[in-house]
Amino acid sequence: MTALSTESRELLLTAFQGAGYRVYDTVPAVPKPPAIVVSPDSPWIRPNRIGSNLNYECRWKILIVISPRQNAAATLDTENAVDTVLGLIPTSFQCQGVNAPQLQDIGAQGTILTTEINVSASMKG
DSSP states (O other): OHHHHHHHHHHHHHHHSSSSSSSSSSOOOOOOOOOOEEEEEEEEEEEESTTTOOEEEEEEEEEEEEOOOOHHHHHHHHHHHHHHHHSSTTTEEEEEEEEOOOOEOOGGEEEEEEEEEEEEOOOEO
């Protein structure tokens, strides 16, 4: 039996395949832009019913990772990526919001530009 959270995560990963981005199912030490990273949000799981007929809301952060090398190009790349990702999210998910892009230092590898999209899905066992 597959965990409901695994099912939920795999729905997102499958939706993003073939969109022209590297797709990571866990946060890598050094993501290579352009990329999409799916990771648990907080709270990750909000139980609605526990017991034999388990169901809960599963929450995810979708990080869009863009190279910030040229500001104008990075802005356009980010805006296009957000529209692409929002269009690919399965209709069974709810989008809570899209956060502003932020520069993230990844050590010796440099800096990346990330944008976080928060989504959730009601999963039933």
